[in-house]
Amino acid sequence: MAVHHIVGASVPRKEGWDKVTGAARYVDDVTLPDILYGATVRSNVPRGKIKSISFAPTVNWNEFILVTAKDIPGKNCIALILDDQPCLASETVNHSEEPILLLAHADPHKLRKAVEAVSIEYEPLPPVYTMEESEQQSTIIWGTDNTFKSYLVEKGDVDAVWKEAAHIVEGEYFTGAQEQLYIENNGVIAAYDTENGVTVWGSLQCPYYVHKALMALCGLPENKVRVVQMETGGAFGGKEEYPSMIAAHAALLAMKSGKPVKIIYDRMEDMVATTKRHPSRTRHRTAVTKDGRILGGEIEFTIDGGAYATLSSVVLSRGTIHAGGPYYWPSVRIRTKAVATNAPPHGAFRGFGAPQSLFAMERQMDRIAQVVGVSPVEIRRRNFLRPGQTTTTQQVIREQIDLHHLLDRALKLSDYAAKKKRFTQENKSSARKKGIGIAAFLHGAGFTGSGERYLNSLVGVEADAKGHVRVLVSSAEFGQGTNTVLCQIAAEALGLPYEGVAIAQPDTTVVPNSGPTVASRTAMIVGKLVQSAAKGIWQTLTKSGLPAGDYTPEEFRAACGKYIAVHGMLKSYSRYEAPGDVFWDDEKYRGEAYAAFAWAVYVAEVTVDLTAYTVTVDDFVAMQEVGKVLNPVLAAGQITGGVAQGIGFALYEKVVWQNGRMLNNQMTNYIMPTSVDLPPIRVFFEELGNVHGAHGAKGIGELPMDGPAPAILNAVEDAIGVRFCSIPLLPEDLFEALRVHSPEQAVSSPVRGTA
């Protein structure tokens, strides 16, 4: 093969031209003959029994297709993990905005009026709104104890450390719900006929999740359900599990009407009814030596799962494993749980539990530094994990990671020491207080523990007689660069130009199940399989005349033509094989949690304006080690985008709840960062490599979500000495805290910014 350097080059995005011309086809850009529009009638109480449903006589209901739970041919659930979430509520509702009834009509205006003309009467049941109420268990709303899942991680003898400790440092930390706020709302089109079964085209991350859910719901075999991913306008986890719900609804309407049905949520429906990041509470109790070394500690991490189990157990798992941060804990006990409340289920969002528990860890580190009397930099240096040491789950760090080096670079790039000194001077005489904060963290790539083994992903690569190569995966593109990076890997493996490789649109009748597009697993795990499947094509061809050494694209084409003339087709598949040295104990929650971690140190510089009560991020350095960077421009884009969402998580994005329902479900009053709100986000990579990923790549997509919030709150404390322990931190929270505490006096009591 010729020497190529496609991997590591910033080749342009595969579908980029369609995106910059407006030609890219998202689901709402598509229509079909005789199409109907579908809408969802939802509950307007948090919990209750459905007493009656009435239809106002002002509407001619004969014109409408109407679907209730009785019309479901298979099982009334959205199949995922526990199958506890109904597709349509039939007797009781467990959260506001729970789907009860579906309507379809050819005229969207009439449809909207009809939705308003349905009234549902309930017998109210006592609701549970907060994690604390749920834990009290005075009202049981799920299972026997309101608990979806709990984990216990134990390492060493924690109970013995307290008496040795020079300091015992306690802290309690909270993070709020966060809306993914992809700019394209959820949407699908479904069609049905008896011969082909159900077909769904949608905006989604995981074609085979939808496929599984539709098989169970419709009672159809594998080959009678087809799921096609359309161009997807952002997802961030928000289109991991919810598309199964909206696809189910459209499929039921299509089955009943015999016509294609389109359901596109508007922004208000999308925000009020679909998943968000799990709110969390973390309690730390840490035993440290006189010089600030961690002896051990207890960490309690609790997340609010909403009304149904959905993905909460998995989100909790990732939050649990990341709770100890990138530090060495000689002993630790981590108790975690996901509890039920009568809110719409919380779900996947970039980071998946880790941003929550890492926020707590990194705020706690600054607290420990204060108590011990060392700097935030020094406290981290004294506790960083080193190669050969073990994590909280007793995974041995085999990567040659040097966190001190990452920290040194981040401090230098941010001019940390000089700024720290200057701010201390300047803050004395200014109402605009400046501060600088750091966060060190890690993010595990791929499914947790034995997850990848269960997924058993399959990837294909095919070539036609003209030598055109196509990658066959169910991994979806929704902005991260899946299409581009996987084509780069295949092109490199085959010694072909990047332009010579294409990727199939994810369609369950065309692509094998390469697993869901989640967990920062695509480049590392699916990429490695693409590389191996592509090599399979090469091996096959070398046996039938392709030169074993260098060859030209013409020679490759000729060899494909020759092979296909004899054998009819040329495809190569590669299936995931678990590395032999990875061991995970699901019972004890112990072992190799992830095949690889990405590592990072972020530095945030802020201004806290004591006149306007605003926090502005002035500069942001994102320094990370993510293994081989497959495409520098795309990789940097993942980091800047994740940091921007992290800044939103910390300072802007507040979901206001009223009786378990989002009150501010509009872009007007749920505020995400605009182009004038963000600092320069400066991105730097170290590349250590990783044996488990394609060309040494590790996961990258979620990592940047973890660090910004704690770095920013650490910087705010540096600026004004108030210890905020809760995000989002909005101007009103700042106002409230400073009304009580003068900024000149350091406040040692934690301030919970959001109640």
Added chain:
Amino acid sequence: MNPSPPAMAKSEILFTVNGDEKTVLAHPMERLLDVLRNGLKLTGTKEGCGEGECGSCSVLLDGMLVNSCLVPVAQASGANIVTIEGMSAHALMAPLQEAFLECGGAQCGICTPGMILAAVHLLDKNPQPAIADIREGLAGNLCRCTGYMQIFEAVAKAARRRVAA
């Protein structure tokens, strides 16, 4: 789905879209966005929020950058409207599109048509904007993927190229 237009009769509305004169039959209060997307099949203009916050539905109306979700079609009567599909001949388009591809200015792509229109509008008024001008000029267009940095870079690069050309 759109807010229901008031129960009034449809009427003929004339305007120019991407250089072609069009006559559409629509409720006067129907959103220009829906007329473009559904009536004229110009689906490059996207809906993000339906309330003028995100800018994904940006079009040029008599040279002004507007959110087409907030424009009743009657208000566009007689106007000259340009959507992303009608921009290909504009001198700024090729440099902007190339720069967006090179710099990573488009990720999921849903904000991209609106963002590029906003960039054209900005560079038409201010051919050599400082980064602060670019930030300000794009402040009506939300992007959830990029954190904007690569978009700023792309717009600055396109501006430099045009000056060099």
